[in-house]
Amino acid sequence: MRAKITYFLTAAVLVVYFVLVxxxxxxxxxxxxxxxxxxGVAVLVLPVIGIWFLWMNTRFVTRANRLAAELEAEGAxxxxxxxxxxxxxxxxxxxxEVFARRKxxxxxxxxxxxxxxRLAVAYHDARDTPRARKAMQRAIALHDAEHVAA
Structure with missing residues (x-):
């Protein structure tokens, strides 16, 4: 819960910054x-990039949380x-040992x-954020493809 509050607070501060800039x-x-x-045009590029980056991260987190909720409902x-x-x-x-099993x-x-x-979670627990993010992106893509096909 603390992470969600921090994320939304940071996002709100960024939006205010983007509006000011x-x-x-x-x-x-x-x-x-x-x-x-x-x-002026150069200054406007920064908020556009920032808004895009914030949108992509929010979308990623929302989709990853949706997968976590689905796994929780399955007890998995x-x-x-x-x-x-x-x-x-x-x-x-x-x-x-854990990574070997997950891989x-x-x-x-x-x-x-x-x-x-599960591999993404193992990477996250080990503080390997780049690999965790790539594995989670793969999980999201596979999940989406599975649900589109269904």
């Missing part, structure tokens, strides 16, 4: 000289199996979005 860009364009119009949410030391750091041997599961069923979701 966008209004400054429009004010520059309104001046009408070639220099201010050029700077993955359990954090990684062993940790007294400071909460993941023990390397434990991580290797084998994914290799055995490469078209199963559930296995990709």
């Amino acid at each position: 966008g209004s400054r860009g429009l004010m520059l364009i309104g001046q009408g000289t070639w220099l201010t119009v050029t700077f 949410l993955p359990v954090d199996e990684l062993e940790r030391d007294e400071y909460g750091r993941i023990l390397r041997d434990s991580a290797d 084998a599961e994914t290799e055995d069923a490469p078209g199963d979005w559930r296995s990709w979701f």
Whole structure:
């Protein structure tokens, strides 16, 4: 729940920032000289990129949460199996073992979005965000393809 509040608060702050920056860009364009119009257009590019980035991330999180809810309804949410030391750091041997199982599961069923979701969670638990994101994107794509075909 704390992560959702932080995400929405950050998104709200970004939207306010985009509005402020966008209004400054429009004010520059309104001046009408070639220099201010050029700077105004350049300033407007930043909020457009930011809004696109925020939209894509919100869409990704919403879709990943939908998959998690579906797995929870099935009683198939993955359990954090990684062993940790007294400071909460993941023990390397434990991580290797869990990843080997998750990868084998994914290799055995490469078209199963559930296995990709579980692999993404394992990567996330190990703080490997790039791999977690790629695995979750694959799970989302497979899930969407499964539901379109059905």
